[in-house]
Amino acid sequence: MKGLLIKDLKILAKQKKFFLFVLLLMVIMSFSMEDVSFSATYSVLIISMLTLTTISYDEMNGGMLFLLSLPANRKTYVKEKYVFAILNLVFAAVLAFVFGYVASMVKQTDIELGSFAASVMIVLVAVGMALALAIPVDLKFGAEKGRMIVIGVLAGFLVIVTAGYKALTGVLHIDVVAELAKLLSQIESKVLLAVLLAGFPLVLLLLVMFCSYLISNRIMAKKEF
Amino acid sequence: MLLKLENVKKNYGSFSLDCSLEVRKGQVTGLVGRNGAGKSTTFKSILGLVYPDSGSIEMFGKKLSDVTPEDKEQLGVVLTEANACELFTAKDILPVLKAMYKSFSEQEYLGKCKQYDIPMEKPLKEFSTGMKAKFKIIMALSHDAKLLILDEPTAGLDVVMRTELLDMLRDYMEDEERAILISSHISTDLEGLCDDIYMISDGKIVIHEETDVLLSEYGVLKVTEEQYESIDKEYIIATKKEKFGYLCMTNRKDFYRENYPQVAIEKGNIDDLILMMGKGGRK
Numbered sequence: 001m002k003g004l005l006i007k008d009l010k011i012l013a014k015q016k017k018f019f020l021f022v023l024l025l026m027v028i029m030s031f032s033m034e035d036v037s038f039s040a041t042y043s044v045l046i047i048s049m050l051t052l053t054t055i056s057y058d059e060m061n062g063g064m065l066f067l068l069s070l071p072a073n074r075k076t077y078v079k080e081k082y083v084f085a086i087l088n089l090v091f092a093a094v095l096a097f098v099f100g101y102v103a104s105m106v107k108q109t110d111i112e113l114g115s116f117a118a119s120v121m122i123v124l125v126a127v128g129m130a131l132a133l134a135i136p137v138d139l140k141f142g143a144e145k146g147r148m149i150v151i152g153v154l155a156g157f158l159v160i161v162t163a164g165y166k167a168l169t170g171v172l173h174i175d176v177v178a179e180l181a182k183l184l185s186q187i188e189s190k191v192l193l194a195v196l197l198a199g200f201p202l203v204l205l206l207l208v209m210f211c212s213y214l215i216s217n218r219i220m221a222k223k224e225f
Numbered sequence: 226m227l228l229k230l231e232n233v234k235k236n237y238g239s240f241s242l243d244c245s246l247e248v249r250k251g252q253v254t255g256l257v258g259r260n261g262a263g264k265s266t267t268f269k270s271i272l273g274l275v276y277p278d279s280g281s282i283e284m285f286g287k288k289l290s291d292v293t294p295e296d297k298e299q300l301g302v303v304l305t306e307a308n309a310c311e312l313f314t315a316k317d318i319l320p321v322l323k324a325m326y327k328s329f330s331e332q333e334y335l336g337k338c339k340q341y342d343i344p345m346e347k348p349l350k351e352f353s354t355g356m357k358a359k360f361k362i363i364m365a366l367s368h369d370a371k372l373l374i375l376d377e378p379t380a381g382l383d384v385v386m387r388t389e390l391l392d393m394l395r396d397y398m399e400d401e402e403r404a405i406l407i408s409s410h411i412s413t414d415l416e417g418l419c420d421d422i423y424m425i426s427d428g429k430i431v432i433h434e435e436t437d438v439l440l441s442e443y444g445v446l447k448v449t450e451e452q453y454e455s456i457d458k459e460y461i462i463a464t465k466k467e468k469f470g471y472l473c474m475t476n477r478k479d480f481y482r483e484n485y486p487q488v489a490i491e492k493g494n495i496d497d498l499i500l501m502m503g504k505g506g507r508k
Contacts, residue, residue: 003325007310010321014312057310065307069272069374070325071297225274 004072004080008054012088015050022046030103037116040100041123047092048127051085052134056143065225074220078139082213085131093124118197125201130154132205132212140219226250226286227372227404233270233280242266242428245280248372251401253394255419255436256408257495263428264408268304268376271406285371298326301365301373305380308357311350315343315360326368334367341389354381362390366397373397373405379414387411391418412495416440424498431502432462434476443493444478445501446471446485456485463501474501 022043029039058064067077097120104110133153138146168174187193228248235242242263248254258264269275271282273289282289285296309318315338323329338345341359352360358381365373373394379387391414394405409415415422415436422439424432434443448456449470460477474497475481475490482490491497 003321003323006324007321010313010317011310057312061308061311062304062306063308063310065269065274065304066309068274069300069302069304069307070322071294071300072325073273073294073297076294224276225269 001072001076001080001083003070004067004077005084007067008080008084011054011057012050015053018050026099026103030100031107034109036100036103036107036109037119040096040103040116041119043099044089044092044096044120044123045127047095048085048089048124048131051081051088051131052138052143052147054084055081055135055138055146059143068225074223075217078213078216078220081135081216082209085128085135086209089124089128089131092127093120096120096123121198121201125205128205129208132208136212136216136219139216139223227284228271228406229281229283230267230271231281231283233267233277233282235266235270235275235277237266240266240428242270242277243280244270244425244428244430246406246423246430246433248404248406250404251398252420253398253405253407253418255415255422256406256425257410257412257415257422257499258408258425259499260410262425264425265305265376266428267425268374268408271374272302272304298328298368299371301368301370303361303365303373303375303378305377308361309349309364312348314346314348316345318364322364322367329368334363337363337367337393355383355386358382359386359390362393366393371403373403373407375405375407377408377410379409379411387414394418412499416495422495424495424502426499426502432498439493439495439498442478443474443476443498444481445491445493445497446473446475446481447489447491448473452485452488456481456488465501472501474498 026039026043029042030036033039058067068074072080097117100116100120101113104116130150134146134150137149137153140146141149165176168176184193184197187196226247226249228246230244230246233242233244240261240263244263244267246254246256246267256264256267266275270277271284271289273292284292285299287296319331319334322334323331335345337343338360341363343356343360343363349357349360358378362375362378365375375394379390382390394407395418397403398405407415407419419436421433421435423430432439446456446461447467447469453464453471453473456473457480458473460475460480461473462476463474465472474493478490478493481488
């Protein structure tokens, strides 16, 4: 697995132009916008998606045939992809956090670290969920087709969530956000609240990732090259 | 026995493979056949890249499904279609291979790259066909593999490079614990290298013979229609209609030389076999 990780890191290292572009974008956005958290969280989204880039490089030019002829089997390949995805998510989140912090220092704006961290984390979890969907889809249908399917599914999901939210507030007159806030305000311990707010999405993400990993394993086990 | 395939069957609609073969220690075994005869499917089955419908494959004395990544360190593979990531340079691939194989020899890798003029800093996508082919073999040879599985390793190489490559393989075989399974469409490559040769046609193994026997005892008879009618066909394994009469492949050249001195007999070679044993050629 170490060999495959090195391979993916090497693929990332070849994306220098891409990283420079993202960095430039972050700088421009954070100075043209009041709030630095947007540009920071945006970078999480872009960098995390690089995991999918490595899959498309793996598939190119009979790359999978090459990789699977090495001392790596389908299982090792899948395991490595998820380890890499998680490492990449963590890297993106740390980068975004450091960047946001530095940018706010430079701009001398006040930044509330707690809420900034929360917004980075929300994006992290959302992107992680998207990856948990995209990895098995890419492995099954190939990176090109996979991308279209994932975009389609995510768009569909957003439409459903938005419609559901509107239905709850508009038709049933339930204000979900307010209800949730009310529920949370009943929790007195601040520590417990923080753990709950940060922990629940993370645990959920790990659980979804694990299921996605099992599905990917099955997809790869059946695949012929 | 390093590799053994027994009645390995695989169906792809109109094509079906049914292959049995063995690769023994100290031996170079060749697999020949036309394009689409089933060579690549055989190689892919051996590497677990496709799943046979039935039959069994044993590698290093283990069932293929029990072969672990550690066992696969004993394997050196070159497949025509398989390529390392094109963004990479030979230098980028070094740490990947080093992490993959415990017995990877950096010295050997670098030495061979230098010897065969592989640029270390150039991405693979800028390599010529010949450079790519040589580099694939260097990758397969730098970790002291016990078994080499080489599908068309000489494809795209000129005669000088092919000779170099065959020399590399002969050097590799100096250790008697090793073995090679190789396919090529350039038969002279195989004639000079292989101990035994399997010929595959339409997914079936039609001939398995030691190379020496093949070259010394197989022959092609050129006969007119009348001669064809009169000769004993017991040792004729394939016949092909020609303008002047028939071409007949025999596995007992001497028999016809003694009994039918008037018949023109040519020395057999692998190309003739492929031509005559392939579609439409068999009797």
